[in-house]
Amino acid sequence: MASAQDIQTLLRFLSQDAKVPLAQAMSKIKDLQGAKLITPSEIAKAEFEKLKTVFDDDKVARQVLNAAKRVSKKRPSGEVSSALPPPLPKKAKPSYGEPLDPATFEASLALPEAERDEDNLKQVVVYTNRAPLVLAFAVTLLKYTMPEQPLSSRLSLAQAVCSANSQSKAKYIGLQTAKTAEEEGWGEGQPLVSVMGRQIRVMKRWGYTWREEAENSPASSQGTILGDSQEDVKAELLPEEPALWGVDLEALKKSNGPVTIGERKASANDLPIYRPERTRAYMLKAFDSKTTSGDKPSTGKKKAMEVKGQNLGMLLASLDLLCQSWAHVLSKDDLDKRAWGWYVNVRPEVKSGAAGWGGKGNVALADILQLRRPAS
Known part of the structure; x- marks a missing residue:
């Protein structure tokens, strides 16, 4: 299963590099996961017909494929978007603005309680x-x-x-x-x-x-x-x-x-x-x-x-x-x-x-x- 960081990076690639509208990009995350197309490198190697099935649009599918090939040439396979530095061991990028530890994040949102x-x-x-x-x-x-x-x-x-x-x-x-x-x-x-x-x-x-x-x-x-x-x-x-x-x-x-x-x-x-x-x-x-x-x-x-x-x-x-x-x-x-x-x-x-x-x-x-x- 893709990590939250992987999904964040994929969403960033779709919206920034491939210029897919954000709403459409968010709606295609699950389909891309199901097709095992999580990174730009994986998308760049995918068959065009497979991408057409995901995006239901020849133009958008071609746009995503070309962007993935372009991005993959600029950086090694598996590397995160050039817009971000590689995650540091002790200060990794949060997922959608959240701490990497979900339990800590949820606990920080605790609401006041009272005697019943x-x-x-x-x-x-x-x-x-x-x-x-x-x-x-x-x-x-x-x-x-x-x-x-x-x-x-x-x-x-x-x-x-x-x-x-x-x-x-x-x-x-x-x-x-x-x-x-x-x-x-x-x-x-x-x-x-x-x-x-x-x-x-x-x-x-x-x-x-x-x-x-x-x-x-x-x-x-x-x-x-x-x-x-x-x-x-x-x-x-x-x-x-x-x-x-x-x-x-x-x-x-x-x-x-x-x-x-x-x-x-x-x-x-x-x-x-x-x-x-x-x-x-x-x-x-x-x-x-x-x-x-x-x-x-x-x-x-x-x-x-x-x-x-x-x-x-x-x-x-x-x-x-x-x-x-x-x-x-x-x-x-x-x-x-x-x-x-x-x-x-x-x-x-x-x-x-x-x-x-x-x-x-x-x-x-x-x-x-x-x-x-x-x-x-």
Whole structure:
């Protein structure tokens, strides 16, 4: 199986050297893996008909083949793109911006946890706007609807949902009139998944292995969602599905805009995806405590951040209790469909129309817990 570094190098070759549009390049990674065409050298030696089968286009296939032959002449077989130096022993290039150790990366994204004392949770009211609440709902929901996904993927997918919802809302209230990248077809060819009833475009993270696997151990296929020890979902046998990124279609549109690939200033590492680090950072500072005036608490910055982190932990604990109560009686699809309705029931009240854009309000955790399935 190709490593994450191999896939990164292949994607860089396709987009930079062969000048294949990034969206098309990403969609062909799996096919090239299946054809055992991972390096420019392997592609240069391949039969043209084989490449035609992969790219479904004579012109693109010829373009890729010629680029591979040209690149292979410039450097020895197996050497990485000339745009990058050979990886150093102690400071190897990260995969798609991630550390080479996926377990460390996932652990670095850990979200705050809180005691599941229902009496205490029912007393908590957080002060926030709607976008971070959507994120909290989606991140928690995905533990149950896509338990095979690591925390980094759940954060990325949650941001994709939040951004798509914000775009729809902006158009509905008249703040945005231009077509979105999705409406213009920039997501064409990328797989779709449903999160909170909304279809979002994703990119498969081939070669990204984050679970610790014990050889010849059946239990190893179950895995653990790293960085989220709060009663991790135990799947009987998780399918061998790759981790996913939520694709940032607006960024994809900009990267393939009127500027040609050869003239781009952005690094090839800047893939058009929603970065989980940014989503986590946003969530950590998004949940104030309830205030009577609606102003932020007057505590020091460090203490305020601690309080916000605690509030996020308690919110996630309440949402987890909600999903947990329904998970054993609803299918994953039904659970996904129900989630948006739950969100609408508890989201903060804001002014209607453009006046309420970004507005904040109170969210009582007792209202979230009230949505749980009644005990039988």
